[in-house]
Amino acid sequence: MDDGTWVDPAGTTEITFGKLLERYKGSVTQTKRSRRSEECRIGKIMRNKIAEYSMRNLTTSILAEYRDQRLKEASNSCVCRELATISAVITHAQREWGLNINNPAKLVKKPRLPPGRNRMLKPAELERLLHELNAERHELRSKWLVPLAKLALETAMRQGELLSLLWKHVDFEERTAYLPMTKNGKDRYVPLSSAAIAIFESLERVDERVIPISQNVVLCAWPRACKRAGIEDFHFHDLRHMATSNLAKKLPNVIELASVTGHSNVQMLKRYYHVSASELSRKLG
Known part of the structure; x- marks a missing residue:
């Protein structure tokens, strides 16, 4: 108490969980690259009754009830992310804000995650999808959608990486594209195939960005094109799965493949690499 470091446990446990969420959203979430998705997630949690509980009364059983309720409305993956956010907020309050509170989220059983997607286009x-992307009603948008999809298939780059790629980071001599910031927080150089180089060379330079459209354009145009092409349950991110599987045929070395795709570990890479039993049988001879 003389040093000014003592904290009254009774006082800290009376703080509501909603107050912690609000403070975390305003000070921590704003520093993250994925702040939009986390802001949305925290907003949903704050609208739930668990935000009204004090940290003294927020127990594992209450969070388990929250989990079961959310599983009726959302997917297992979504609920797992929400529980992870809840745990992260409480842990941050313990470590950084000096609150003497427990973290009941650590004891809550997480829903089982579904297996990785395996949607591959024939x-x-x-061909039908690329045709419909090219036929998008807005001409200024359609001219960029096809090269965006083709580059995703050739490079295995994420949608956000392609939309933020600058011309100054494309090296035609070294045949590389530099990404100063990726999803895992690290930079990386993406090697470019001859087909990828040809796509880059065919593009008009109208902006400092290679693909000068917003993510909202893709979000709106993609489902419309898939519907017109008669293709169901296919996301833009599935192109990354297709590209990874195609690259694996050229780069059997897992370390080399991971350096191209940007995966930080083999387990995550495994979720993106899909090979059929018939392909493996042909390799066996």
């Missing part, structure tokens, strides 16, 4: 489906 050549005819891909």
Whole structure:
């Protein structure tokens, strides 16, 4: 108490969980690259009755009830992310804000995550999709959608990485594209195939960005094109799965493949690499 470091446990436990969420959203979430998705997630949690509980009364059983309720409305993956956010907020309050509170979220059983997506387009489906992307009503948008999809297939780059790629970071001599910031917080150089180089060379330079459209344009145009092409349950991110599987045929070395795709570990890479039993049988001879 003389040093001014003592904290009254009774006082800290009376703080509501909603107050912690609000403070975390305003001070920590704003520093993250994924702040938009986390802001949305925290907003949903704050609208739930668990935000009204004090930290003294927020127990594992209450969070388990929250989990079960959310599983009726959302997917297992979504609920797992929400529980992870709840745990992160409380842990941050313990470590950084000096609050003497428990973290009941650590004891809550997480829902089982579904297996990784394995949606691969057949050549005819891909051709129909590219045709419909090119036929998008807004001409200024459609001219960028097809090269965006083709680059995703050739480089295995994420949508956000492609939309933020600058011309000054494309090196035609070294055949690389530099990404100063990726999803895992690290930079990386992406090697470019001859087909990828040809796509870059065919693009008009109208902006400092290679693909000068916003993510909202893709979000709006993609489902419309898939519907017109008669393709169901296919996301833009599935192109990354297709690209990784195609690259694996050229780069059997897992370390080399991971350096191209930007995966930080083999387990995550495994979720993106899909090979059929018939392909493996042909390799066996």
